[in-house]
Amino acid sequence: MSAKSASDLHQVSDRLAHNALRNVNERLIELVLFAAAAVSVLTTVGIVYVLVSESIHFFQNVSIVDFLTDNQWTPLFDDAHYGIMVLISGTLVSSGVALAVAIPMGTIIAIYLSEFANPKVREVAKPVLELLGGIPTIVFGYFALLIVTPLLQKIFPELPGFSLLSAGLVMGIMIVPYIASLSEDAMRAVPMSMREGSYAMGATKLYTAIHVVVPAAVSGLAASYILGISRAVGETMILAVAAGMQPNLTWNPMEPAATITSYIVQVALGDLPHGSIGYQTIFAAGLTLLLITLVFNIIGQWLRRRYREAY
Amino acid sequence: MQTHDSPQLKAEARDFNFFYGQAQALKKINMPIYDKKVTALIGPSGCGKSTYLRSFNRMHDLYPGNRYEGEIRFYPDNTNLLSPEVDPIEVRMRVGMVFQKPNPFPKTIYENVAYGLRVRGENNKRVLDEKVENALRGAAIWEEVKDRLQDLAPNLSGGQQQRLCIARALATDPELLLFDEPTSALDPIATGAIEELVHELKKRVTILIVTHNMQQAARVSDYTAYMYLGEMVEFGKTDEIFIKPKDKRTEDYITGRMG
Amino acid sequence: MQPMTTEQIRALIARGKLKDTLFQAIGILCLGIGLLVIFLLVGDMLMRGMERLNIEFFTEFASRRASQSGILSAWVGTLLVMLVTAAAAVPLGVAAGIYLEEYAKRNWVTDIIEINITNLAAVPSIVYGLLALGIFVYTFGFGQSILSAGLTLALLILPIVIVATREAIRSIPAMIREGSMAVGATRWQTCRYHIIPYAMPGILTGVIIGLARAIGETAPIITIGALTFIAFLPPAPFAPTGMDGATAGMFDWVMSPFTVMPIQIFNWTSRPDPAFEVNAAAAGFVLMGMVLSMNAVAIWLRYRMRKNIKW
Numbered sequence: 035m036s037a038k039s040a041s042d043l044h045q046v047s048d049r050l051a052h053n054a055l056r057n058v059n060e061r062l063i064e065l066v067l068f069a070a071a072a073v074s075v076l077t078t079v080g081i082v083y084v085l086v087s088e089s090i091h092f093f094q095n096v097s098i099v100d101f102l103t104d105n106q107w108t109p110l111f112d113d114a115h116y117g118i119m120v121l122i123s124g125t126l127v128s129s130g131v132a133l134a135v136a137i138p139m140g141t142i143i144a145i146y147l148s149e150f151a152n153p154k155v156r157e158v159a160k161p162v163l164e165l166l167g168g169i170p171t172i173v174f175g176y177f178a179l180l181i182v183t184p185l186l187q188k189i190f191p192e193l194p195g196f197s198l199l200s201a202g203l204v205m206g207i208m209i210v211p212y213i214a215s216l217s218e219d220a221m222r223a224v225p226m227s228m229r230e231g232s233y234a235m236g237a238t239k240l241y242t243a244i245h246v247v248v249p250a251a252v253s254g255l256a257a258s259y260i261l262g263i264s265r266a267v268g269e270t271m272i273l274a275v276a277a278g279m280q281p282n283l284t285w286n287p288m289e290p291a292a293t294i295t296s297y298i299v300q301v302a303l304g305d306l307p308h309g310s311i312g313y314q315t316i317f318a319a320g321l322t323l324l325l326i327t328l329v330f331n332i333i334g335q336w337l338r339r340r341y342r343e344a345y
Numbered sequence: 346m347q348t349h350d351s352p353q354l355k356a357e358a359r360d361f362n363f364f365y366g367q368a369q370a371l372k373k374i375n376m377p378i379y380d381k382k383v384t385a386l387i388g389p390s391g392c393g394k395s396t397y398l399r400s401f402n403r404m405h406d407l408y409p410g411n412r413y414e415g416e417i418r419f420y421p422d423n424t425n426l427l428s429p430e431v432d433p434i435e436v437r438m439r440v441g442m443v444f445q446k447p448n449p450f451p452k453t454i455y456e457n458v459a460y461g462l463r464v465r466g467e468n469n470k471r472v473l474d475e476k477v478e479n480a481l482r483g484a485a486i487w488e489e490v491k492d493r494l495q496d497l498a499p500n501l502s503g504g505q506q507q508r509l510c511i512a513r514a515l516a517t518d519p520e521l522l523l524f525d526e527p528t529s530a531l532d533p534i535a536t537g538a539i540e541e542l543v544h545e546l547k548k549r550v551t552i553l554i555v556t557h558n559m560q561q562a563a564r565v566s567d568y569t570a571y572m573y574l575g576e577m578v579e580f581g582k583t584d585e586i587f588i589k590p591k592d593k594r595t596e597d598y599i600t601g602r603m604g
Numbered sequence: 605m606q607p608m609t610t611e612q613i614r615a616l617i618a619r620g621k622l623k624d625t626l627f628q629a630i631g632i633l634c635l636g637i638g639l640l641v642i643f644l645l646v647g648d649m650l651m652r653g654m655e656r657l658n659i660e661f662f663t664e665f666a667s668r669r670a671s672q673s674g675i676l677s678a679w680v681g682t683l684l685v686m687l688v689t690a691a692a693a694v695p696l697g698v699a700a701g702i703y704l705e706e707y708a709k710r711n712w713v714t715d716i717i718e719i720n721i722t723n724l725a726a727v728p729s730i731v732y733g734l735l736a737l738g739i740f741v742y743t744f745g746f747g748q749s750i751l752s753a754g755l756t757l758a759l760l761i762l763p764i765v766i767v768a769t770r771e772a773i774r775s776i777p778a779m780i781r782e783g784s785m786a787v788g789a790t791r792w793q794t795c796r797y798h799i800i801p802y803a804m805p806g807i808l809t810g811v812i813i814g815l816a817r818a819i820g821e822t823a824p825i826i827t828i829g830a831l832t833f834i835a836f837l838p839p840a841p842f843a844p845t846g847m848d849g850a851t852a853g854m855f856d857w858v859m860s861p862f863t864v865m866p867i868q869i870f871n872w873t874s875r876p877d878p879a880f881e882v883n884a885a886a887a888g889f890v891l892m893g894m895v896l897s898m899n900a901v902a903i904w905l906r907y908r909m910r911k912n913i914k915w
Contacts, residue, residue: 056790059790059792060790060791060792063792064703064707064791064792066699067699067700067702067703067707068703068707068708070695070696070697070699070700070703071699071700071703071704071708071717072717073696073700073759073762074700074717074720074721074724074762074763074766075716075717075720077720077724077735077759077762078720078723078724080735080738080739081727081731081732081734081735083738084734084735084737084738084739085731085734085735087738088738139634139637142627142630142631142634143631143634143635143638145627145631146627146628146630146631146632146634146635147631150624150627150628150631151631155632159635162635162638162639162642163638164899165642165896165899166638166641166642168816168817168895168896168899169642169645169820169892169895170819170820170821170822170866170891170892170895171820171822171823172820172822172866172869172870172873172888172891173645173649173820173869173888173891173892175870175873176649176869176873176884176885176888177641177644177645177648179873180648180652180873180881180884180885181644181645181648207637207638207641210638211638225448227444227446227448228448228450230404230407230444230448231442231444231448231449231450231510231513232450232460233404233407233437234402234404234437234441234442234444234514235437235441235460235461235464235513235514235517236434236435236437236438236461236464236465236517237434237460237464237620238434238617238620238621238623238624239624240620240623240624240627241464241620241623245450245460246450246451249450249451249452250450250451261726264726264728267728268727268728268729268730268731269728270728270729270730270822270823271822271823271866271870274823274870275870275873275874295728295730295823298730298733298734298823298827299730299823299826299827302733302737302826302827302828302829303826308742316734316827317734317738320730320731320734323728323730323731324727324728324731327726327727327728327731328723331723331726334726335722432614432617434617434620435610435613435614435617438613465608465616466616
């Protein structure tokens, strides 16, 4: 590009200036987009900051040892006790019931859809599962309190109106779609050649599914179970509605009890002054919940990475 | 009445047609498979040799829309393998298969080989140990793995995995062993090992092998069938086919003028 | 071991096939349970709530008398909160998705952002409520308002929008991008005139799915302090009585106290008075209807997209 006259020079410098402006523009836009992406990091930072800072205030008044070992949770009484195990027991029992339902049912559905079902059945099953997974949890709470509990009481007359059992069962149904669809994905990723190898040896579909497909997909299955555990532990409304919100250190699902999550709701429904120790308890409880969920998520991600390496 | 030097028949295709849905993939195949001999199927891509091979163990039944016409007779009991009254699983218990890409199960070496036996309900440890060793020896891989039978099979090299798959197929004493381009995914040294193995194995079991490599067919087989566009163009002793083919199409393929 | 006789083989095969059939029955049974739950739930809500499902239900405020208690505040609140949620989540999520797909280099910064997004998707929703309580309600001073709720839900569904955007962008063939760059367009121009338009259906689908999820969220909104008994509407723009008694500005409604559909349902379900069960059922039915129709629109969009791709 050679300048043959003054007007050419103008054009060149115009073009250069235009390019420079374009570059500045581009960098600005990139910065804005980056800021949007960074919001996710800010969110995590925010969560950690809020939970940790309020918990620090809390632990200035309550020893960690008491927090972890006390067997009563009565933060709003005059004789206040802050034993988180009470809430954890409710969380564990309800999650246990939920997973006892969701893992077998979800896995069976996944195997059935992946190895047995013909396309027409799958066309019906997939929307049903998606629908189930899209029902708002408050509606599931309604289901648990007003439909499942009376039904259960016909079988177990001594079952109280609020119980971890009722809530746990419905939680399980809620989690089934997650486990079923992730497990099914994992199984469909197993190459057909592996199944053919098994069929060629005279094995039946079920034998092949159990002895070849499931072992090959095991990391993916485990990752889906971990996700289910995470959902169960973090679930709030079904428990708030159907399990009663009375803190109760128990391992018996036929009793009402509060979980970490339903306790936070209970406090939020009430009127606790900002900065009071009662207010701080929900952050301490929230931090505990977050740590539990984080541990499971890390395990789940590690498993998912292992599963991707298999093929 | 068959004399001593004329070979026995293990299987025979009679007017065998095969359809993928509406499309006809195999046209009126008539072909013998001789007992304890190696028969090779050669031909250009798409000629139907894999389709034909996979009919012997009813693999096509796994996918909807396929249809068999005609018969594949299996001896000594003269059963029609393709009959709808014969359960595919029953066929697969008598006919074994080795695939193009080695497909060991995500299990230990031992459990891979024992798989077919367990499917048949055999769980006695002593019996399994003996048969697994037998099969691994038969696949010429025993020495390499005998000290690590509890290692996971997918950790073996490609050539070793394929020999493991051969052992797996051998463990159940099949009457016919199908090889679907068994060396196309392997390097030349592993290929050589498998070819030698096939030569040894024919003492134990009848072999039908599909290969796109003519030289391999010439090296390894006793009988060769040339297929083209779903038809059995020519069948005969390997020496005769390669030296003096009767059909011009066979000659064109073998001399490289086509395919 | 003797080689098996034909009879033995046939018996073995018959047993195997029986197990196959049994398993298929169990698989269908499990799917049937899922279907049953949906029917039971929807059927119950319809039957129980039938008498309250009329126009008045939608135009009445909540009241102590069940038969006069309607969802006016609730559905208006839901609408307004969704407005804020969408206004926040869509630009943020799409921008973040574009950045990650078109601009980000493979370095540790990008890794951190991506890890954060994956982690946030698995954080229990009530933790978002705690974050909002600490930061939006108090630190930023937005108070217990529609703004806080909308922002919280936006953060909650951000991962959904980001993932949908990324997948939509990823499905665009490189050819389009290269064609645009080849004529000298900058990265942003390529994005603006080519990538975003092509990705729009996929992005839209993701946004609708995210909003359908947000509509049903209860826990974070309770935690912020949405009131469960509201008998008024947020001030309309320029209405004579705003929050402080004077004329309302354009955006006074954003800072107003409020309630949403799930919380109204929660309130009615928690009342011991069985007359309110009817209201809860009716409201639950309406909420399900909202969620279902949004999901249906998303599915329809996805279906249209698959048919219409003409690269």
